[in-house]
Amino acid sequence: MDVNGSEAVKFSTARGYGMETLVQHAGQEPKIWSTDSAVIPPIVTSTTFRLPDVAETGDFVYARCGNPTRNSFESCIAALEGAKHGIAFASGVTTLFCVTNMLKSGDHIVSGNELYGGCSDQMKQITSNLNIQTTFVDSRDPKNVAAAMTPNTKMVWIETPSNPGLRISDIAAIAEIAHNNGAFLCVDNTFSSPYFQQPLKLGADLVMSSVTKYINGHTDVLMGIVCTNRDDFNERLRNFQLLIGAVPSPFDCYLANRGVKTLPLRMEKHQENAIAVAKALAENPRVEKVLYPGLPSHPQHELAKKQMSGFSGMVSLWIKGGLKEVKIFFKSLKVVLFAVSLGGTHSLTEHPATLTHDGLTAEEKEDLGVQDNLVRLSVGLETTSDLIADLEQALKAAIPEV
Numbered sequence: 001m002d003v004n005g006s007e008a009v010k011f012s013t014a015r016g017y018g019m020e021t022l023v024q025h026a027g028q029e030p031k032i033w034s035t036d037s038a039v040i041p042p043i044v045t046s047t048t049f050r051l052p053d054v055a056e057t058g059d060f061v062y063a064r065c066g067n068p069t070r071n072s073f074e075s076c077i078a079a080l081e082g083a084k085h086g087i088a089f090a091s092g093v094t095t096l097f098c099v100t101n102m103l104k105s106g107d108h109i110v111s112g113n114e115l116y117g118g119c120s121d122q123m124k125q126i127t128s129n130l131n132i133q134t135t136f137v138d139s140r141d142p143k144n145v146a147a148a149m150t151p152n153t154k155m156v157w158i159e160t161p162s163n164p165g166l167r168i169s170d171i172a173a174i175a176e177i178a179h180n181n182g183a184f185l186c187v188d189n190t191f192s193s194p195y196f197q198q199p200l201k202l203g204a205d206l207v208m209s210s211v212t213k214y215i216n217g218h219t220d221v222l223m224g225i226v227c228t229n230r231d232d233f234n235e236r237l238r239n240f241q242l243l244i245g246a247v248p249s250p251f252d253c254y255l256a257n258r259g260v261k262t263l264p265l266r267m268e269k270h271q272e273n274a275i276a277v278a279k280a281l282a283e284n285p286r287v288e289k290v291l292y293p294g295l296p297s298h299p300q301h302e303l304a305k306k307q308m309s310g311f312s313g314m315v316s317l318w319i320k321g322g323l324k325e326v327k328i329f330f331k332s333l334k335v336v337l338f339a340v341s342l343g344g345t346h347s348l349t350e351h352p353a354t355l356t357h358d359g360l361t362a363e364e365k366e367d368l369g370v371q372d373n374l375v376r377l378s379v380g381l382e383t384t385s386d387l388i389a390d391l392e393q394a395l396k397a398a399i400p401e402v
């Protein structure tokens with residue numbers, strides 16, 4: 001519709017309307033915004049939508065229960081995950097909170113024991129208060145998951161590859177164990193993104209991602225999403241959007257929708273850089289150990305190859321030294337930034353023992369290899385040789401003698 005057309009001039013001084021009415025209505029006819037020709041979905045910020053009639057609703061009613069910009073993004077991610085439904089929330093951890101809210105008091109969760117720190121902390125500190133207890137097991141061996149199942153187990157939660165040890169769990173095998181016990185499986189797919197792994201196709205019932213990481217990919221949006229093919233789960237999760245209300249803003253949905261347009265290109269380059277960095281670090285005499293699921297030296301490389309089509313941009317390394325050397329290493333970096341989070345265009349590095357996994361007990365840290373000399377790298381999109389040179393010079397500064 002032409003913005004200068006009849007809808008816009010319906011409200012004009014010539015028609016006798018006052019200034020106070022004109023600021024609300026002139027040129028603001030809802031029809032102007034319902035264009036069917038914009039190439040990029042517009043940001044619709046309206047919190048309410050004009051209704052067709054009494055007891056009749058249009059596609060949209062109120063922003064908490066649905067917004068065109070959000071729906072557009074949700075449909076896009078659902079398509080990438082091979083899902084019927086995508087339900088977005090204000091953050092990754094809110095997404096976990098809403099998924100666990102499908103359980104009730106007395107139910108039980110079996111979870112992988114290596115998770116994003118915020119997720120395991122939520123299960124231990126918040127979900128447990130709802131009388132929903134979680135048993136954490138080493139999910140690299142599906143037998144450990146099977147052994148922890150109880151008649152009350154309603155959900156199995158795994159993160160693969162996991163954070164920060166890049167452990168791989170067998171999605172198909174664990175889905176079967178969950179289903180045989182009447183439970184559902186939710187996979188945290190943040191580290192690989194739907195570009196490299198689609199858990200629903202391997203039997204998972206739900207797949208969640210922190211959109212904050214690879215999906216948005218530009219380190220400027222906090223958001224989470226869960227996708228599913230089950231209509232009953234979709235209905236309940238949509239109800240949480242409505243009643244819990246922790247939904248992302250239209251502006252964030254617009255940014256994430258824009259960010260995801262380059263997901264395939266970014267993931268290919270993240271992977272290319274990560275392989276080069278991991279190979280260079282593996283040959284460095286100042287490095288004790290490097291883990292990258294795409295290298296044959298990773299203990300679960302075969303399983304990773306079976307269920308993933310690529311290995312993403314996350315690399316973990318243990319340097320030869322302790323806290324003192326690690327501190328100098330972080331301080332000496334020039335291209336790679338010392339900051340938490342991951343999956344953005346910049347290369348970031350962080351120290352799990354004191355930052356993301358600080359909440360673990362000393363015993364858990366030992367068990368998961370979260371020692372003081374562990375460094376997590378989110379390899380970004382910079383020039384490959386610049387990244388390698390930066391890491392090498394920082395290692396040299398931290399550990400002068402080898």
Ligand SMILES: *Cc1c(COP(=O)(O)O)cnc(C)c1O
Pocket residue numbers: 091092093094116118119159163188190191210211212213222223224
């Ligand atoms: C960051 C992250 C989360 C939490 O997401 P937020 O968007 O920060 O709330 C969950 N899982 C993994 C694997 C993550 O990396």
